[in-house]
Amino acid sequence: MPPSQPSVLATVLDQDRGDVLKAWIQDQMAGGAARPDLMQPSELQDQSSQFLDLLAAAVNAGSARDGAAWHAVRQFLAGISSSRAAQGFTPVDTATFVLSLKQALLGRLQQRSGDATRFAAELWSMTTLIDELALYTTSVALEARERIIARQQEEMLELSTPVVKLWDGILALPMIGTLDSARTQVVMESLLQRIVQTGAEVAIIDITGVPTVDTLVAQHLIKTVTAARLMGAECIISGIRPQIAATIVHLGVDLTNVDTKATLADAFRLALRRTGHALGRATGSERA
Amino acid sequence: MPVQRTDALAVRSASDVVAVRQLVRTRAQEAGFNLVDQTRIVTAASELARNTLDYGGGGRATIELLTEPGRTGLRMLFEDEGPGIPDIELALRDGYTTGHGLGLGLGGARRLMNDLRIESRPGKGTRVDAVRWR
Amino acid sequence: MERIPILKMGRFLLVTIQVDMHDRLALALQDDLTARITETGARGVLIDISALEMVDSFIGRMIANIAAMARILDAQTVVTGMQPAVAITLVELGLDLPGVRTALTVERGMLLLRAVLHAAGELDQPSAADEGLDAGPAD
Numbered sequence: 001m002p003p004s005q006p007s008v009l010a011t012v013l014d015q016d017r018g019d020v021l022k023a024w025i026q027d028q029m030a031g032g033a034a035r036p037d038l039m040q041p042s043e044l045q046d047q048s049s050q051f052l053d054l055l056a057a058a059v060n061a062g063s064a065r066d067g068a069a070w071h072a073v074r075q076f077l078a079g080i081s082s083s084r085a086a087q088g089f090t091p092v093d094t095a096t097f098v099l100s101l102k103q104a105l106l107g108r109l110q111q112r113s114g115d116a117t118r119f120a121a122e123l124w125s126m127t128t129l130i131d132e133l134a135l136y137t138t139s140v141a142l143e144a145r146e147r148i149i150a151r152q153q154e155e156m157l158e159l160s161t162p163v164v165k166l167w168d169g170i171l172a173l174p175m176i177g178t179l180d181s182a183r184t185q186v187v188m189e190s191l192l193q194r195i196v197q198t199g200a201e202v203a204i205i206d207i208t209g210v211p212t213v214d215t216l217v218a219q220h221l222i223k224t225v226t227a228a229r230l231m232g233a234e235c236i237i238s239g240i241r242p243q244i245a246a247t248i249v250h251l252g253v254d255l256t257n258v259d260t261k262a263t264l265a266d267a268f269r270l271a272l273r274r275t276g277h278a279l280g281r282a283t284g285s286e287r288a
Numbered sequence: 289m290p291v292q293r294t295d296a297l298a299v300r301s302a303s304d305v306v307a308v309r310q311l312v313r314t315r316a317q318e319a320g321f322n323l324v325d326q327t328r329i330v331t332a333a334s335e336l337a338r339n340t341l342d343y344g345g346g347g348r349a350t351i352e353l354l355t356e357p358g359r360t361g362l363r364m365l366f367e368d369e370g371p372g373i374p375d376i377e378l379a380l381r382d383g384y385t386t387g388h389g390l391g392l393g394l395g396g397a398r399r400l401m402n403d404l405r406i407e408s409r410p411g412k413g414t415r416v417d418a419v420r421w422r
Numbered sequence: 423m424e425r426i427p428i429l430k431m432g433r434f435l436l437v438t439i440q441v442d443m444h445d446r447l448a449l450a451l452q453d454d455l456t457a458r459i460t461e462t463g464a465r466g467v468l469i470d471i472s473a474l475e476m477v478d479s480f481i482g483r484m485i486a487n488i489a490a491m492a493r494i495l496d497a498q499t500v501v502t503g504m505q506p507a508v509a510i511t512l513v514e515l516g517l518d519l520p521g522v523r524t525a526l527t528v529e530r531g532m533l534l535l536r537a538v539l540h541a542a543g544e545l546d547q548p549s550a551a552d553e554g555l556d557a558g559p560a561d
Contacts, residue, residue, distance in 0.1 A: 302444040302445045302446050303444050305444060305445070306442050306443075306444045309442065309476065310442065313475070323507045324506070324507040324510055324511070326507070327475065327476055327505075327507040327508060327510070327511045328510075328511050328514065330475070330476050331476050331477070331478050331511045331512075331515060334476065334478040334480075335478055335479060335515075338445070338478075338480060382516055393479060395516070396479060396514075396515035396516050396517075399514050399515065399516070400511065400514055400515065
């Protein structure tokens with residue numbers, strides 16, 4: 001829909017661009033949002049000037065926020081939000097950068113509005129717009145932070161449950177700590193992946209370091225054992241504590257088709273036998 | 289739920305079922321699902337598309353990429369104008385089949401997706417709506 | 423119509439499934455394979471699915487059927503190379519293919535078939551090459 005009458009904000013951004021930019025940068029310097037310790041004045045000048053141009057183009061394009069011009073504004077803000085985060089700005093600093101534009105626009109808006117009613121309406125729509133854009137930088141910062149947290153959680157998960165090779169064709173997964181359903185699922189998927197990578201025929205899942213299991217975790221364990229069998233490998237579960245054995249029976253989880261051993265050593269002995277290795281004590285003369 | 293992208297495919301033949309699987313695989317990759325989740329979704333798509341073909345006498349599949357703040361999802365709609373399912377609870381039960389399969393199609397697909405809803409009117413047709421979130 | 427090739431290797435048949443099979447192709451494979459078992463007197467069947475990105479209940483049932491039919495025709499079946507994601511999904515779907523033998527690779531599958539047939543007194547001694555593969559590390 002073409003605008004019948006250009007908004008006062010559009011006129012201000014067009015006619016008073018130079019003055020607005022100058023006033024805005026001065027406000028930023030004075031208000032502490034500029035952070036000269038983190039950013040050169042020339043870079044601040046560039047960012048401010050670029051933002052004003054994009055904003056002007058978007059305001060001219062109309063108020064519907066899904067157009068290409070508004071997309072460019074948001075993309076620019078997302079870009080500086082992450083570049084500023086890397087420079088050490090806080091999300092508050094970045095939001096303040098956008099919010100500080102209000103003051104610079106205010107005077108010009110009043111001059112060009114004429115009557116008070118028009119000014120009130122223009123002021124309201126400008127404030128709403130700037131607030132919206134400032135909030136957008138905050139949500140971008142939050143999303144970035146969430147991504148970092150998720151990645152760190154994944155990395156911790158990988159670190160906390162290494163799949164180790166015990167012998168040719170034998171893998172072990174020593175699990176430590178409380179198992180929740182999500183963690184068990186991730187760990188089991190990586191175990192199956194390692195089985196393919198290493199060509200291991202037997203995998204031992206040792207749960208000596210696991211205090212309790214619930215139904216879901218027990219079901220994930222059984223699922224893994226079954227999936228490994230479909231791939232052509234066998235799983236042995238070792239280190240089941242008496243409490244866990246009791247829980248498994250109480251929960252009615254069927255482990256009859258799963259090899260279980262009391263200790264990792266017992267499981268290893270079984271695994272060696274399954275892979276065709278013989279185990280015996282060396283006689284005196286063979287000892288080094 | 290904002291829909292980012294929609295594709296519609298006809299399900300009229302066995303090769304259409306393959307086409308549905310391949311499209312769902314591409315979309316699941318674009319949505320950023322990991323390999324196991326992709327496989328779950330593609331397998332569910334295969335089961336549901338085959339049901340549409342074999343029991344619904346053919347129909348159509350609509351695949352949607354969903355975005356919500358903080359999460360991405362894939363939605364699959366399968367619609368037909370076939371005879372309908374008289375007893376949905378029974379149809380979802382493992383081992384129940386009126387055809388030649390194992391009767392794992394609907395129940396299995398429900399286990400592979402986060403959410404699966406069936407609407408069916410005898411004589412009018414069936415609509416299966418399945419979503420998995422990342 | 424398109425067909426999946428079946429290779430004869432000594433007394434075994436080898437099928438490598440590399441395409442995303444539609445249902446008619448899967449059914450055709452089932453028929454072709456049972457016909458070839460009778461025709462060649464094969465004692466073992468290797469089905470390599472390492473290239474398959476998905477096995478649904480239809481293909482799963484086809485695999486189970488082949489194994490069951492082959493058994494009646496006096497041949498043993500080994501399914502090789504199932505990908506982890508496929509295996510997990512198949513289990514969640516509710517199919518665990520009881521009675522179907524599995525191996526990580528075609529090579530291991532071949533060794534397994536030889537061992538099974540040897541144990542049943544059907545084959546002579548496993549070949550020297552197989553024993554070399556079978557032996558563990560020398561330490």
